[in-house]
Amino acid sequence: MAHTSTRRGPAFYLLALFFALFVAFLYGPMLIIFLLSFQGPSGGLTFPMRGVSTHWFGDLWSSSRYGDLGGAFSRSVMLGILSMLITAVCCLFAGLAFRRKFWGAGPLFYLSIVSLVIPGILLGLGISQLFQLLGFQLHWWLSALGAHLSWTLPFGLLIMFAVLNRFDSSWEEAARDAGARPRQILAYITVPILFPGLIAVALFGFTLSYDEYPRSLLTVGGLNTLPIEISNMTTNVTTPALYAIGTVTSAISFLVIAAAFIAIAIIQKNRAKARGKQA
Amino acid sequence: MIAMVGIPLATVVLLSFWESDGIAIYPAFTLENYREVLTSPLTLSLFLKTLEYASITLVCTALIGFTCSYFLVFHVRDLKWQIGLFLLCTIPFWTSNIIRMVSWIPFLGREGLFNSFLIQAGLTNAPLDILLYSDFAVILTYIHLYTLFMIVPVFNSMAKINPDLVEAARDAGAGSWQILCYIIIPLSKTALALGTIFVVTLVMGDFFVVRVMSGGQSASVVSAMKNEIDQLYYPQASAMAVLLIVVVLLMVSAVLRIVDIRSELAR
Numbered sequence: 199m200a201h202t203s204t205r206r207g208p209a210f211y212l213l214a215l216f217f218a219l220f221v222a223f224l225y226g227p228m229l230i231i232f233l234l235s236f237q238g239p240s241g242g243l244t245f246p247m248r249g250v251s252t253h254w255f256g257d258l259w260s261s262s263r264y265g266d267l268g269g270a271f272s273r274s275v276m277l278g279i280l281s282m283l284i285t286a287v288c289c290l291f292a293g294l295a296f297r298r299k300f301w302g303a304g305p306l307f308y309l310s311i312v313s314l315v316i317p318g319i320l321l322g323l324g325i326s327q328l329f330q331l332l333g334f335q336l337h338w339w340l341s342a343l344g345a346h347l348s349w350t351l352p353f354g355l356l357i358m359f360a361v362l363n364r365f366d367s368s369w370e371e372a373a374r375d376a377g378a379r380p381r382q383i384l385a386y387i388t389v390p391i392l393f394p395g396l397i398a399v400a401l402f403g404f405t406l407s408y409d410e411y412p413r414s415l416l417t418v419g420g421l422n423t424l425p426i427e428i429s430n431m432t433t434n435v436t437t438p439a440l441y442a443i444g445t446v447t448s449a450i451s452f453l454v455i456a457a458a459f460i461a462i463a464i465i466q467k468n469r470a471k472a473r474g475k476q477a
Numbered sequence: 478m479i480a481m482v483g484i485p486l487a488t489v490v491l492l493s494f495w496e497s498d499g500i501a502i503y504p505a506f507t508l509e510n511y512r513e514v515l516t517s518p519l520t521l522s523l524f525l526k527t528l529e530y531a532s533i534t535l536v537c538t539a540l541i542g543f544t545c546s547y548f549l550v551f552h553v554r555d556l557k558w559q560i561g562l563f564l565l566c567t568i569p570f571w572t573s574n575i576i577r578m579v580s581w582i583p584f585l586g587r588e589g590l591f592n593s594f595l596i597q598a599g600l601t602n603a604p605l606d607i608l609l610y611s612d613f614a615v616i617l618t619y620i621h622l623y624t625l626f627m628i629v630p631v632f633n634s635m636a637k638i639n640p641d642l643v644e645a646a647r648d649a650g651a652g653s654w655q656i657l658c659y660i661i662i663p664l665s666k667t668a669l670a671l672g673t674i675f676v677v678t679l680v681m682g683d684f685f686v687v688r689v690m691s692g693g694q695s696a697s698v699v700s701a702m703k704n705e706i707d708q709l710y711y712p713q714a715s716a717m718a719v720l721l722i723v724v725v726l727l728m729v730s731a732v733l734r735i736v737d738i739r740s741e742l743a744r
Contacts, residue, residue, distance in 0.1 A: 209653065220566075227577065320718045409575070
């Protein structure tokens with residue numbers, strides 16, 4: 199990309215140092231809690247490490263002090279998967295629709311931008327009050343899911359725009375000329391070509407919902423999701439178990455990210471191979 | 478979208494006109510909540526504090542985000558490395574904000590790593606208290622959490638700058654400083670504006686970081702609102718919320734006036 203004709207000067211090394219410091223700044227604190235979560239049974243919240251053990255991980259599941267972590271965890275994962283599926287499907291069609299002007303396109307676009315920039319807790323307040331006025335019960339799978347979608351859908355839509363920018367619609371036209379029906383075009387042309395982008399949208403859908411806190415706070419109703427349990431723990435748990443749960447959720451996030459990346463990489467590789475065969 | 482964004486927002490606006498006595502809320506039309514919110518000196522100081530957080534965070538994230546993207550785009554030559562390093566910057570975005578915030582506590586605390594390092598190096602003999610549970614900690618956490626929102630758009634728009642343009646300028650005898658000022662900064666202005674919107678609205682809408690990292694000593698608009706919600710003063714909280722939304726939307730539209738964001742998204 200950058201074809202500089204000059205040799206690398208001191209500016210390069212200065213900037214590289216700056217960048218390295220920034221990465222350290224990003225990851226450093228996380229590494230500290232990963233280390234501290236393996237604190238020995240008598241260890242406290244900070245260094246020094248008193249032995250190495252997985253005591254606090256066991257403590258998380260066996261002790262009842264931390265509330266219903268297992269339930270919160272499964273609810274968070276379920277919500278994440280639901281938001282992921284809905285976000286991916288809705289954003290695909292919305293993105294395709296936005297390629298042409300349609301009735302209400304402008305207001306819909308601005309509404310999604312507003313939903314991105316509005317403080318999450320306000321939306322939570324609005325949704326919870328609305329439910330109360332209408333006499334509905336707050337449920338994590340209804341009101342909280344809606345709150346999560348108000349956050350994942352606009353985000354996914356923006357990414358879908360970026361993905362569609364690189365999509366060449368002459369593929370679709372070619373299929374139409376060859377006599378394909380709209381549904382066939384969608385199933386055999388559009389979706390397969392856009393698939394890596396859809397994985398990215400789905401990844402956002404899952405992780406944003408899985409870690410969502412301010413919007414969920416007032417909308418989950420009686421049963422909490424994992425981020426809310428964790429934030430409660432920050433105020434009343436003073437053992438490394440707090441770090442252990444942090445390590446566990448981060449590990450899950452990293453697993454999901456890695457799975458998405460690997461899937462995209464495999465698809466790209468297969469495509470490159472197919473292209474190689476044709477040549 | 479309409480069901481989950483439009484209607485709840487309308488509910489908040491409606492609620493802001495209602496009456497409450499701390500136990501229940503009554504449908505009514507009153508401007509009392511607004512009068513209370515607007516005349517209270519507390520509101521002004523809360524908004525000033527929040528704006529102070531937002532502006533300091535904005536300046537820091539813009540500088541860091543711009544420098545990092547500049548390095549990635551114009552100094553890293555291999556495309557593979559470029560993308561790899563970029564992903565390295567964005568991965569934390571997909572992990573939990575709460576965990577990332579909590580992870581500063583063992584580093585900054587009284588017996589934390591940084592303080593014990595200072596003591597061992599002989600720089601101070603007592604642990605510094607200002608590191609954790611202070612404005613410093615709040616802003617540091619904001620920068621840590623939200624710089625990503627600056628890097629992603631700026632990197633994207635910089636990567637779209639035609640390298641020939643830079644080359645041509647260099648051939649015409651421009652120094653790298655001139656190239657930076659006259660080509661790269663003007664061309665990434667829209668992206669900086671986009672990042673600004675994200676960072677400012679995120680900071681203005683936050684309450685959790687303020688509450689935990691300041692140890693309850695500072696408050697922002699939303700954290701004050703959260704307290705009112707906890708005490709079931711929903712109408713007052715709603716009035717505050719409406720005020721906040723107005724301020725945020727004014728700021729966003731001010732930014733939009735200066736640059737056309739849609740052209741950046743559509744590119």
